[in-house]
Amino acid sequence: MEEWKNNIRRVTPYVAGEQPQETDMVKLNTNECPYPPSPEVEKVLKEVDVNQFRLYPDPEATQLVNALAEFYQVDSDMIFVGTGSDDVIANAFQTFFNSDKPILFPDITYSFYPVWADLYRVKYETPALDENFRIRPEDYEKENGGIIFPNPNAPTGLFEELDTIERIVKNNQKSIVIIDEAYIDFGGESALKLLPKYKNLLVVQTFSKSRSMAGMRIGFAIGNPELIQAMKDVKYSINSYTMSQVSIQTGAAAVRDRVYFDETRKKIMETREWTKKALAELGFTFPDSKANFIFATHEGWDIVDLFEYLRKKKIFVRHWNQPAIKHYMRITIGTDVEMTRLIEEIKQYKEKLCL
């Protein structure tokens, strides 16, 4: 073997949901929003001055940060932006998880956490969710080097009440606690309101779900200015300019349109609720999701078989082989038309089973 290979970092990368390019498909596998972004985004895009592309973007992404500060009613120095919440969380791992003690996150959760931990050589422990997929706050009352989990959790969709979140943040004031709120806009209550009380709390959100901007790569963290400054210092030690001019401008436009944002998430929540009923009628069971997806299983059916059946019908949902969840599939909430097609195909599947 060539000797230069010895020093290559060997990692097991995160495997994202596939991005099929089929025509006439129903893509319910990566929790994207079925609706386009705010019309304000298109307006701003049309006004973008291409002549400015020759210049570096504003490294502070001031326009976007200020729009977020106004939306969430916090100071600008409490906001960090990055190219998607994955970029933001990866930065947070590197900035905050430098203890010799293990960090803690649930055994069933966003599968990128162990990947970041391995990459940055952070020890971790994964307390088990309870039999209802709930986080047990008492599991997070031990020595640790930091805590992170999504709320609502992924892929279960379960939302933990703010009392539970506060208990964990309050009992871990020696650590930094990151609440990953990628799915908070679909019926949960944000931990942002705890920020005035807890300096060890960092809340992370994304434009990829409720704001329909996955394609433009925008995520952000909100926390006390000292945490945010530490994240910026790490960012400026990697890449001064992460956000493109177009992401900054279109992102700011998306944030400013609160009416559209509220309409979009309301539609998704309504679709989710009728889909839950339809799935229940077909014999599925699932945690009561407050996210833009449903994590469903069926006692009588082979979920992998159904998954493959749907795939052949060009309906893409997500499945994992991890033992505790291998009987589940995660279904992103699409439009009413898409969910109707899903339900119809499942009915067809059922009929075939009954033949």
Add this chain to the structure above:
Amino acid sequence: MEEWKNNIRRVTPYVAGEQPQETDMVKLNTNECPYPPSPEVEKVLKEVDVNQFRLYPDPEATQLVNALAEFYQVDSDMIFVGTGSDDVIANAFQTFFNSDKPILFPDITYSFYPVWADLYRVKYETPALDENFRIRPEDYEKENGGIIFPNPNAPTGLFEELDTIERIVKNNQKSIVIIDEAYIDFGGESALKLLPKYKNLLVVQTFSKSRSMAGMRIGFAIGNPELIQAMKDVKYSINSYTMSQVSIQTGAAAVRDRVYFDETRKKIMETREWTKKALAELGFTFPDSKANFIFATHEGWDIVDLFEYLRKKKIFVRHWNQPAIKHYMRITIGTDVEMTRLIEEIKQYKEKLCL
């Protein structure tokens, strides 16, 4: 002190050139291109389908990678793209520089290298340039954990001939050698032609200079597929989707327009050459730059005083306090009009000195 502060990573971030927002300024401080990007970029931007923003971008950025593969006549699996060459090089540091031996880069060079080394806890040594700011290849013939330097070097602008590069790559086949070619398109010869011979060579380039796309954040590396795959594995352990849809599409459009690319860099080289003459007539000396900047000093003058004088005249150039180069300023090549204004202001400065 709150205990959660103990585990925050403390770093000394890179300090980028300032991004002043004055009207009527001449910005010659961050080596941007004075010309807009190819007209093809605007065309493609107008055709961007905002409705697609709701979807994640292609994680492989295939459209952009294929355009680069065609332009540089290499296979697609030899190309890695990132959000600017800083993102690409940061990834390469993390992927390749994992030895206990120090990596090597020149004492006078791109000042981000020591920042990345500190962030990723990579030991390094910095062999001194010779008295003419030249790299001494014999300094790179010792045990090391990797080598990186720009060619042309920054901030000197000096290009090392491919013989010198090949000697360094050839004599370090136990290490990975990264040639940072941010400024290669302004008269140098790329090390890409060495790739068929050396598997330990990685060439990094950027869209921020010769392609006028600093605002869209695009950089890339070309190397043997095994190196590129290792970089992708690290990337997919941080953030699956770094490049936005718009950066992928506009970047591909920029690459496809070879005629515009050649015209732009030719104009910059012509402006650089007459600017060199004008500066020499004013008593400046400088290494013979093959980049889009000139690194100039003046025996009789106080460069910091001139720097401040130009600043007051809204002409921004770059200056560092590092002892070996504190008598120099780095002047980006702008348009003919901008460089004429610079020369006129320096003449005014000279007249004042002579009063």
